[in-house]
Amino acid sequence: MTSPLRILLIDDNRSDRTLVLRELEREFDPLDVQEITSSGELNQAIAAGNFDAVVTDFQLRWSTGLDVLEMVKQRHPNCPVVMFTNTGTEEVAVEAMKLGLDDYIVKGPNRYIRVPIALRMAIERREMQQRAALLEIRLRGLLNRVKIGIFRFDAEGALIEANRAFLELLGAQSLAQASTMNWFDMRDCYRQLMHLPPPQQQEQEVNLQRSDGTEFWALLTTTLNTVEEVTVVDGLLEDISDRKQAEVDLQQLNTTLEIRVQERTIELQAANQDLEEFAYSVSHDLQAPLRAIQGFAQILLEDLSETLDASSSATLQRIVANAQHLNTLITDLLTYSRLRRAEIHSEPVSLSSVLDNVMAQLNSDIQQQQAQVHIDEPLPIVQANRLILTQVLSNLLFNAVKFVAEGVQPQVRIWAEERVEAGEPSTVRLYIEDNGIGIALDRHEQIFSPFTRLHGEADYPGTGIGLAIVRKGVERMGGQVGVESEPGQGSRFWVELPGVREP
Structure with a gap:
């Protein structure tokens, strides 16, 4: 069930209260209106605080609408207040607006209908302001929790605002201290961004110094923006020292590995050269005794062919065939070896x-x-x-x-x-x-x-x-x-x- 809208209706004119109440009942349902006709009732109502909005006349028997407005705002600064009167002046309206009045309506036969409309708009406006304020609180809380520094500076290089992470990265206790540190040339950054085509943004890796003199690597991203018709630079600052150190370590490792690979390659080339020379030498040296075996076996076949039995003749023929096969194999090995080595x-x-x-x-x-x-x-x-x-x-x-x-x-x-x-x-x-x-x-x-x-x-x-x-x-x-x-x-x-x- 929806809670009724609670309104304080402050007016010592009974007829005006009745007409306003009628219009309020047409606009809001459910509705809970408390009619105030004396200072005592007003003081009790404000002290109790059981209301969501206020509609007040300016000229009251015991006070004025400005006093009522000030009393309400002191205790309930976010409470919407609408003034409905026929005795006020332009100066009164201006003063009331300065004190936080949401709307000012001059009484008239056809003006009563404007009261609930003005009141609804005031309530919705306050609700939006509250949501925006809550969102800003949450956003600021989130920005303070992230590990990335967020900051903003103007054309003169003056820091306007920054989150907690930004101050921690620089080792600063406050925005004022960070502003005195010569950690980065913000005015030069502003000039560079002004000469860039849209989107006017830069990203660079920079080596920065903290307030205690220690250095760290950071990824700095700056973007030119316009906020409320003022040109500013929004920046992000991320500590990348671990990544930079990892890059250095990796580069040193790659250099070490490259040296080792070169050394192993030279050793392997030397070993392959020795192996190829050995294989070539062995293959070449094997050919001489192999030719002798082949030649003597052939001589035996020719000179003793008539005296050898079939088994002995077949054995000699196998010797000749195998010697020929081995000679072909050695020749092929030499050819293959030459192909690998020859220019x-x-x-x-x-x-x-x-x-x-x-x-x-x-x-x-x-x-x-x-x-x-x-x-x-x-x-x-x-x-x-x-x-x-x-x-x-x-x-x-x-x-x-x-x-x-x-x-x-x-x-x-x-x-x-x-x-x-x-x-x-x-x-x-x-x-x-x-x-x-x-x-x-x-x-x-x-x-x-x-x-x-x-x-x-x-x-x-x-x-x-x-x-x-x-x-x-x-x-x-x-x-x-x-x-x-x-x-x-x-x-x-x-x-x-x-x-x-x-x-």
Whole structure:
């Protein structure tokens, strides 16, 4: 249930009270009106304080409306008061407004209706003022609790107001003390903001000094605003000393780590160099005794072929075959090692001329397999190293002829396409497509690693280094290599190298 509006109606004229009361009852429901006709009743009512608003005449038998207004405001400063009179003057109205009167109405036959309207407006205005005051109290409480300093200064660099956090950050006991500290050039800040386009705001990290001389890093944000037609600067001050220290620590850590990485890289490069030189030396030194084994075994086969039984002859033939396989493996290892270490010189190279050379080298293998190799001419020019490119294409073409199912005639097609993307240098992709046994999808990446074999030595002899040489060679020339294949569907290997525009 809504509480009734409690009103003190102060007027010694009974008719006026009756007319005002009638209008009040029309406007407010529920309503509780206490009619005051003497000073005693007034004193008791004000002392009790059981009212929400006051309507008073100016000229009373025992007093004046100004005295009533002053009595009410002394005890209840926020209570709305409306004066309804026909004996006051303009000077009285002005004086009453200075004392806190909410409205002044001159009595008249058609003016009674204005009393409840003026009273309602006064009550609503006071309620809004109270809510605003409460909101300001809450806001100030919140601003004093946050850890970010909030302040405001004028064009002359004078601090107007600040919250508690701002004073604590500067180590100041009061706004007056903070104003005497030379912690920041506020006038220069004001001038800089005036020359900025909207929004006129600056954010900077500054090193500031507290009142006790200690320093701290702060994030300072300043914004130019207009408050009640006065241009001021509103600022936020946040202590970022911990973050700055963390940045310094991180930078020192990164520097330390970078030095360690450089040291480890040098050590690793030296170790790799020693390892490669050792592998090269061992591989090279193994070839001499291996050639001797192969040669002596061949001599025994030739000189004693008529006296050896079938088992001994087969054993010698295995020695020769294994020695040959080991010699091929050592040769491939040396090739792979050279590719890793050698300095690469690139030049414009004709794919057609390189493939002619490769076809001549593999002529006996092609004829032995009765393979058909078709090359889609003309082929473009690429930026590459001729010797390495010859080795790469030789390995790929040899595999295309070699890895076919039994009884299947090898069919190989070679073609190239130029690839151009916006903003990127042109490249050439060379394809070598066969009708071989194919490669499972999950092995496409593994086949380019050294010593990876997908089939037994008896089915497809090899060292497992050929495709590793292909990848390393292509990468050293600044290109890429890949494969598209499925088991039983053949394979399509591709090599992509930088293109060369013909003059």
